[in-house]
Amino acid sequence: MSGLAPFLAVSAVVICTPGPDTALTIRNTLLGGRRGGAFTALGVSAGQACWTVAASAGVVALLRASEPAFRTVKLLGAAYLVFLGAHALLDALRRRPSRHAGAADRAPLAPRAALRQGLLSNLGNPKMAVFFTSLLPQFGGDSFGALLVLGLLFCTLTLAWLTGYALAVAKAGDVLRRPRIRRTLDAVTGTVLVAFGLRLAAERR
Numbered sequence: 001m002s003g004l005a006p007f008l009a010v011s012a013v014v015i016c017t018p019g020p021d022t023a024l025t026i027r028n029t030l031l032g033g034r035r036g037g038a039f040t041a042l043g044v045s046a047g048q049a050c051w052t053v054a055a056s057a058g059v060v061a062l063l064r065a066s067e068p069a070f071r072t073v074k075l076l077g078a079a080y081l082v083f084l085g086a087h088a089l090l091d092a093l094r095r096r097p098s099r100h101a102g103a104a105d106r107a108p109l110a111p112r113a114a115l116r117q118g119l120l121s122n123l124g125n126p127k128m129a130v131f132f133t134s135l136l137p138q139f140g141g142d143s144f145g146a147l148l149v150l151g152l153l154f155c156t157l158t159l160a161w162l163t164g165y166a167l168a169v170a171k172a173g174d175v176l177r178r179p180r181i182r183r184t185l186d187a188v189t190g191t192v193l194v195a196f197g198l199r200l201a202a203e204r205r
Helices: 004-016 020-057 059-065 067-094 111-123 127-139 144-171 179-202
Strands: none
Touching (some): 004 127, 020 059, 020 111, 020 144, 020 179, 067 111, 067 179, 127 144
């Protein structure tokens, strides 16, 4: 318990720092409204929970010890982020002014798709494995139960933050969905996701 306050402080800094999860949550909120953003946040947290259980059970240590397995997961995750980013960039291009009104309109993002995207984007980031195995033991996580509790607490904080982020974006939805602003946001979030994907692919452990 003595390490709980420092853990919460470090977790808050990590969670609040913008990253691919934030970019994906913003994009999916614009596509699917509050439900789209909330389900994306739920998917991200579920992915973190999977890494938490794996780290607590020692499975992550096997992944870190296997260079080919670690690289494979990393490259798959990077490719998925680039894929999502490329779709956002294509949306930005499709939303250019056109003679045909509504030509760029698309069906809203389904909650199931938002959940899947959040989950896969997080599971495809093996840096989360390194993060959990490096961070949690520093705050008293020296047993399966302690590691699990700290990890799930981190997941809960992530869910709360990203859900709040989604609600804020959804509240400003009418403004953010204006064609010019929406096109700019698609371009920015797409570029960010592609950049994070390329950086993940290029990073060493």
